[in-house]
Amino acid sequence: MRIAVTGADGFVGRAVVRELAARGIADVLLTDRAFATPPPFEALPGELADPAVFARVIGVDAVLHLAALPGAAAEADPAASRAVNLDLPLWLIEGMAGRRLILASSIAVFGGRLAAPVDDATVPTPTSVYGTHKRMTELAFADAARRGAVKGMALRLPGIVARPRGAGGFGSAFLSDLFHAAREDEAYVVPVAPEATSWLLSARAVVRMLVDALLSGTTEGDAITLPARHVRIGALVEALGRIGDTGGFTYAEDTGLRAVFGSYPPLATPRADALGFRADVDLDALIEAAFDD
Structure with a gap:
């Protein structure tokens, strides 16, 4: 199985690269705007919105999409957030054409001042540009999964x-x-x-869950809140x-x-727990x- 990882030179991306290498996964394409040091897999520097880069990424069997504009930056520039946090994931959902896609979503979809406890039944009510775009992506992924147009999961990452x-x-x-x-x-x-x-989660714990999801054959339409x-x-x-x-x-x-x-x-994540996802x-x-x- 050939795998692509977007945002591969970011904090989480570099940890994913180490985890893939440790598991003996060899056929990997990494993409980011640039790479600070040469990675152990094929690297494709450039903008994911570049048609040539995008075409290479969606030509694989499974994609882990980590590339994002962070929350504070998204709030300062909603147009940039739309381009990165909404348009690119929507293109990936369509471009994978029934193949596997793992989307890194965020607990930002829940907004602030949450009633206790938060669990799988809690309705997301985002109160930020970043959270809103992540929620819109989750809904698009769920609809595509319902139609069989994509496989995989959208996973909500905590801090x-x-x-x-x-x-x-x-x-x-x-x-x-x-x-x-x-x-x-x-x-x-x-x-x-x-x-x-x-x-909170350590990078080690969240990467283990992301890679497990990527390599599994499980599809979950509704976004999954990871344990923390x-x-x-x-x-x-x-x-x-x-x-x-x-x-x-x-x-x-x-x-x-x-x-x-x-x-x-307090947080309860029975769906994630049933899939074998574990916090520190x-x-x-x-x-x-x-x-x-």
Whole structure:
């Protein structure tokens, strides 16, 4: 089976490349705007919207689509978000013509101020450009799967740690930055209160689920919310103190960040659980896997 991965030089993309190589998968095409270092598979630099690049990507048996414009950047430029976060996935859904497609969606489809608990019956009500475009893509995928026009899944990713410091375009970058500050024994101002809560996965855990979905033969029309650790930020900071010095951490809450990234209720994911998807087993395991590079 020949596989293509879009956004392959991003944070998650590079981890996917390592996982594919570790599993002995050889026939892989990687695409991104550019590659910082030569990858272990065939690389196709360029814009996915370029017809020549797009034609090569949809010529494979299965595609993992990771390329996206992050949430904060999408909010600042809705037209760019439409081009990247909506138009490209719609073209892929059509272009795969019944073959396998795994779409990376997002918990942003749920919006803010969620009632507890969130589960598979929770109705998405996006409150951002990014979340809205992701939800529109989910609906298009579900309709195509219903008609047999595509196989695969749309998987909703939670916060993934630890992204590189100051990850551009991600409003949730602080969730990764505090990992780096702890490891480097730096002072850090946490922009949400200790009682704030988020849904987090290590890159190792999310990549395992993405690749499992890609290599499986299962098709799910409705988007699947991936399992994640429901993390209280104060407990996370305390646990990070076991890998570095967090004595210089202080809290200064940004109410906007708290509303969007620090007010998540408990999460139940029975559909994902039934498919064998698993989150990091506990907070210590998440921290250990957060720097899986």
